[in-house]
Amino acid sequence: MIFYIVIKERRVIQSEQDQLIYLDANATTPVLPEIAKVVVHTMQVCFGNPSSAHVTGVQAKHLMEEARNKGREVIGATSGELLFTSGATEGIQTAIVSALSDYVQHHSDRYANPVLMYGATEHKAVPNTLKHWNRLLGLNAEILEIPVDPTGLLDLDFIAEHIEQAVMICTMAANNETGIKQDLGRLEQVIREGNSQAAWMVDCVQALGKLPLKLSQTTIDYAPFSGHKLYAPKGIGFLYIRSGSPYTPFIAGGGQESGMRSGTENIPGIAALSTLFDMLLDKENSPFNLVAQLEKHRSMLADAVETTFKQVTFHHDFALSVPTTLNFSVDHLTSKEVIDLLDAAGIRVSGGSACSSGSSRSFVLDAMNASDWQSENAIRLSFGPADSEAQIRRACDALKSLKPILENNCLVVSDSTAPEQEACAVGLTQLRHQGACCWLYVTPDKQAVIVDPVPELVPRLQRLLDKQGLTCRALLKTHLSQSAEDAVHLLAHNLEHDEALDAFGWPVDCAEGLLQDTLVKLPDIESEIENRCYLLMQGEDVSACFAGKLLLPQGLGDSQGDMTRAAAMAETLLRLNELLDDNSLICSALDYQQCFAINWHAQVQISPLLGRLLNGACSTAEFVDQKVGIDSDVSAFRERFLDALIDAAVPAVKALNRSAAQDWLACHKGVIIDCREPYESDVSRRGITDLFGNLATGRVLNIPLSRMTDVLRNGALDPSQHYLLVCRTGNRSMQAGHTLALLGFDRVANLQGGLALN
Secondary structure, eight states: OEEEEEOTTOOEEEEEGGGOEEOBTTTOOOOOHHHHHHHHHHHHTSOOOTTOOSHHHHHHHHHHHHHHHHHHHHHTOSSSEEEEESSHHHHHHHHHHHHHHHHHHHOTTSOSSOEEEEETTSOTHHHHHHHHHHHHTTOOOEEEEEOBOTTSOBOHHHHHHHGGGEEEEEEESBOTTTOBBOOHHHHHHHHHHHOSSSEEEEEOTTTTTTSOOOGGGSOOOEEEEESGGGTSOTTOEEEEEOTTOOOOOSSOSSOTGGGTSOSOOOHHHHHHHHHHHHHHHOTTTOSSOOHHHHHHHHHHHHHHHHHHHSSEEEOSOGGGBOTTEEEEEETTBOHHHHHHHHHHTTEEOBSSOGGGTTSSSOHHHHHTTOOHHHHHTOEEEEOOTTOOHHHHHHHHHHHHTTHHHHHHTTSSOOOOSSOSOOOOOOEEEEEEETTEEEEEEEOTTOEEEEESOOGGGHHHHHHHHHHTTOEEEEEEOSBOOHHHHHHHHHHGGGBSSOOOBOTTSOBTTOSSEETTTTEEEOOOOTTOOSBOOEEEEETTEEEEEEEETSEETTEEBOOTTOHHHHHHHHHHHHHHHHHOOTTOEEEESBOTTOOOOEEHHHHHHHOHHHHHHHTTSSOHHHHHHHHHHHHHOGGGOSEEETTEEEOOOOOOOEEEOHHHHHHHHHHHTOEEEEOSOHHHHHHOSSOHHHHHGGGGTTOEEEOOHHHHHHHHHTTOSOTTSOEEEEOSSSHHHHHHHHHHHHTTOOSEEEETTTGGGO
16 A cells, blocks of 8 residues: 655655554554545445534434443443543643633632642643643632652552642542553542542553443543544544533634534544544454554564563553553663664654654653663553554564674674674764763774773674774873763773773873874863863864864853853964864764864854964963853853853754655765764665665765764865755754754755655
8 A cells, every 4th residue: 555645845745654663652543444434434434414404414313422431341431421532632631621610610619729730751641731720810729740660560558648628639540651551440449539529530541441430330530532643633632521520611702512512513533533433342353453463563562572672670560551662662762763773774663652753751750760871761662452463473574684783783782703794993982871972993903092982882893893803002082071981981992902091091100192103192270170171183184073072063161150161272272272173073062053063264263263373363361261151151152061161053954855856966966974873774764865866876975963073074075065964754864964064064055854755
């Protein structure tokens, strides 16, 4: 089957379904063919307005009520209301507005100190909605987050302690990130023993089709559901409301749904739910797998993940979670690296919750007291309950096929004594963890120096040293910090020689330089004992300067408002100006802009204070006064991270769609730079040649951001040449384009949307 997606350029992108391995079902699911057929039929044939009195309207009304009755049977609601909504978020709004407005209007004196309670691992729609309506309705109750234990289960003692004053308590049946199931029976016992009046909402979005539900046998007041999480279209959902529970229409208007929710009903969406309900009720012919089969699927996928990545931590107890969700992290591989690799291979997963993808860490795992690494690098793999064993087996095979690529690129420890290939580390490589940068320099005879090692990158560095047979000559620091000291300690056993080292890792007896004088240290300033610079030489010229936190891409480091630091900074900068030329690259210990490198000329041009110091427009004393003043005034900062003051201004780079990029390449005889990591290119199912045909023949360079500095250092790129930058989504290539433009490359363009949208 072919899917067609229309984008702004009115091009049509074709993506064959049999090439896609979709393992992000907790975010959304494809509409099943049977359901899609019903939706189209309803839009074209049974399209009536249920409020109309004629036959077409009556038919639509009948369809809607049939769907409602089926839904009641699915969720075990023999009484109460089942209200069709646009989705779970509307259901949550409706439930919370109903409970809170009823209390404000009729029971405001019930509690001396009213509270609103929600589970710490709830979807963000719940606490954000509670806070919003608590303020707007003037309730101003105290909002309490219910802690969870390390398994993700709610703290029942906390609930028992506070439930007596609770206007409302919000929990969930199954968590969207970890799949953890709450014990609703035990929860109900604790809640109702302490407060029979508190409104209780249970988010059942991830429970539908995965857990048995008998809502009328409980005292749950509200339960929102969403269609698109279980093979129905987006924009349709439903809300269960217990008989006798407070209700306030969230949407007023024409009085549809018996006045409970105004607006013309979404009949195609309701028809989709009706077909979904039929599937859930038909136990003999249902496409949905039984729990035992789903557990088998999970076991298969977990085994494939462990086989492929080896050092894996699962963040939830399988016995306590629905079988369709796996949440894990790979030791020493970031979630971005894992997701980029899998995405290039056509395997779709997410980092934590898709609804919170802008977040740098998982609040769910934080609540479960997971480690920083696990929270920051969680991967959620979720499959649908209707996925066949053949689909799961194919997904497992695809995952396992990535193992040799991971090994060959030193991303995991190899089992092979004779790998097919190795990622070449000769030259200069930048490794990053969040904004911290570590630099690995390797000579052709495999002598290695590591500058500013980062603890989180130690396993990667160790694999590079072992896999490529590198001899570690030095572990150098540009600044004194506990994290750098910890990283050096973890790697110290790799040092070739047992010799006396100074505080920065430099051999005490080495008066000249390392690696046959290729790497030299800038003589220390007597007043500055916290920072040091190293110079990487090419003949008589400085090709790169490891500047630590002194210089950062597009800005100066932070003096912390200290005059002694600022004076040492000025002296070092003046000394560097005597040694560096315009093309000398600055390699920083921090890079929050993902700039990877900048040369001395650009650094001076974009740092006004530095420029004035070097051209004599201000004295050292004036530099110190101005720098201390800037660093002491937080309001003057454009961006401030750790010890960095960064100017976020970047030059514009031309963005081209596929057609414009083809014309541009043909007109200028341009060269394509693939900014993806080699392991992504190795597994990509849609190559650059497929996109540009003959225009790409012999004109593609694979230069990942981690190696861009080395390419620039060796002068391998020509500023007079036209370059088209390409990556998976267009983000990394745009970052590369901005930096190249800063370095004087004014003939670069970026493929807008990357390979994903072209």
